[in-house]
Amino acid sequence: MDNNTFYRKAIEALTGSLNIEEGLQNCVAFLGTVIPCDILSVHLWDENLCSLKIHATANSTQGRLCNIIIPVEESQRYIPRWEGDLGVKIVNRCDDDPISAKVQDHLKPIYGDYCYSHMVSRVKIGSERICDIALLAAGENRFTDAHAELFASLDSPFGIAVSNSLKHLEILQMHSKLVDENEKLRDRIQTYTHAQVIGSNSGLKHTMQKVNEVAATDAPVLITGETGAGKDIIANAIWRQSQRKNQPYIRVNCGAIPESLIDSELFGHEKGAFTGARERQAGRFERAHNGTIFLDEIGELSKAAQVRLLRVLQNGELERVGGRETIEVNVRIIAATNRVLEDMVARGEFRSDLYYRLCLFPINVPPLRKRLEDIPLFADYFITQCSKKLHIPTPTVAIGEISKLQKHHWPGNVRELANVIERAVISSQGTPMMFDVQMRNDSGEYTELTANRSASNVPTLDELNRDHIQKVLRLTRGKIQGACGAAELLDINPHTLRSRIKKLGIIIES
Known part of the structure; x- marks a missing residue:
């Protein structure tokens, strides 16, 4: 068989599949008709681990992907192993080469305890080392320089095939990971989007009427209300009832993004627009195209950022930071704030034209103290959710405790109520729940925390934090990180929790 025919048939066998193990199997079947060949193996070198990885191997009947790691001693790394100009090493007795001997030992569980001659080609594309291809033939002294010359001619096809296979495998792994993440996100979105608006028929009845009126339109909405009142729940309710409910819903906390990055986050940036901008990135508005x-x-x-946002509202156009291309977007904007924008406009802190664009249909979310009739509903909901989260039986509420909740002022609104209830669930330990809140007397003033306690004995914030963290640690038996750990229950970073434990002098008891 002439060299051209050999080369063509070898390429056809090798590139017949994107799966490298199948290509190797086909190649073994062909090469065995021309040169000694029982096994083909692809080896990847890991510089950081100083090890060789057998990525794939095949004989004429089966190919397989592997993940066999072979540590290579430092003293063996720099032995001159490659002979001649072909970039092919012939090892007719594997004991003469320590790395070939290790490869043979690691292949024994797959192919049995046989002695092989080895012919290894170092494959490069340009200056980049792609892999080593090892061809094994049973017995000793099986390979000649003529075999090496034929084998060396396949370096380029092997390099392309292995490179494509690695990228294909990476894409498959990324796809699988994305599918898993997508399923998890869908589950979370389903849970989030179907969350009921508590008090929609009582304290929030007027608010929900306005939601129902505006939801079906594409009009911008400005939601106002105190911190913790549930503005995000109302925004979500508008999206759920809108015609864009099956399109993207992007949430942005403008206060959580540094001022230097807000333009880039919202409107995207071009490669090289600023230090660290290594590639083009679409902003939140582009990702929300046709959605909300x-x-x-x-x-x-x-x-x-206000100027750029005004342009989006007026013309549906934006430009990425550092870019000149005008990008059209179709986005429904829902905004929320706990600040009084009218006052900010008067002080020159907020653009009046933007304010009037956003305030086309304002919706106010009343504070919890103005819808006290909703507190029993919230209590039932949060107790159930917290019990599920902590994996404990749902506790009962002590007599008179709901009334106590309704007599509290709730400066932190629904978020404060959720925290109070979670603390009570954690502290209940199988007994009826009691809530640690202040109550107002008939004149509207707050009573003392306890009947015989003076104001000078009110616990400090550190004392309250120490007590609460200790209770949670007892509940988790000292577990800080991971599922059902104290950090997860307290909804803070494990490193932050460890710092607070150290600062507060808490001793963990398992």
Whole structure:
């Protein structure tokens, strides 16, 4: 068989599949008709681990992907192993080469305890080392220089095939990971989007009427209300009832993004637009195209970002930071703030033209103290959710405790109520729940925390934090990180929790 025919048939066998193990199997079947060949093996070198990885191997009947790691001693790394100009090493007795001997030992569980001659080609594309291809033939002294010359001619096809296979495998792994993440996100979205609006028929009845009126339109909405009142729940309710409910819903907390990054996050940036911009990135508005974007804490936007946002509202256009291309977007904007934007406009802190664009249909979410009739509903909901989260039986509420909740002022609104209830669930330990809140007397003033306790004995914030963290640690038996750990229950970073434990002098008891 002439060299051209050999080369063509070898390429056809090798590239017949994107799966490298199948290509190797086909190649073994062909090469065995021309040169000694029982096994083909692809080896990847890991510089950081100083090890060789057998990525794939095949004989004429079966190919397989592997993940066999072979440590290589430092003293063996720099032995001159490659002979001549072909980049092919012939090892007719594997004991003469320590790395070939190790490869043979690691292949024994797959192919049995046989002695092989080895012919190894170092494959490069340009200056980049792609892999080593090892051809094994049973017995000793099986290979000649003529075999090496034929084998060396396949370096380029092997390099392309292995490179394509690695990228194909990476894409498959990424796809599988994305599918898993997508399923998890769908489950979370389903849970989130079907969350009921508690009090929709009582304390929030007027608010929900306005939601129902505006939801089906594409009009921008400005939701106002105190911190913790549930503005995000109302925004979500608008999106759920809108015609864009099956399109993207992007949430942005404008107050959580540094001012220097807000333009890039919202409107995207071009490669090289600023230090660290290594590639083009689409902003939140582009990702929300044909959908809805919820801008929470919009009062925190910088003046520059306000100008860009006004352009999106007026013309449906934006430009990425550092770019000149005008990008058209079709986005429904829902904004929320706990600040009084009218006052900010008067002080020159917020653009009046942007304010009037956003305030086309304002919706106010009343504070919890103005819808006290909803507290029993919230209590039932949060107790159930917290019990599920902590994997404990749902506790009962002590007599008179709901009334105590309704007599509290609730400066932190629903978020404060959720925290109070979670603390009570954790502390209940199988007994009826009691809530640690202050109550107002008939004149509207707050009573003392306990009947015989003076104001000078009110616990400090550190004392309250120490007590609460200790209770949670007892509940988790000292477990800080991971599923059902104290950090997860307290909804804070494990490193932050460890720092607080150290600062507060808490001793963990398992």
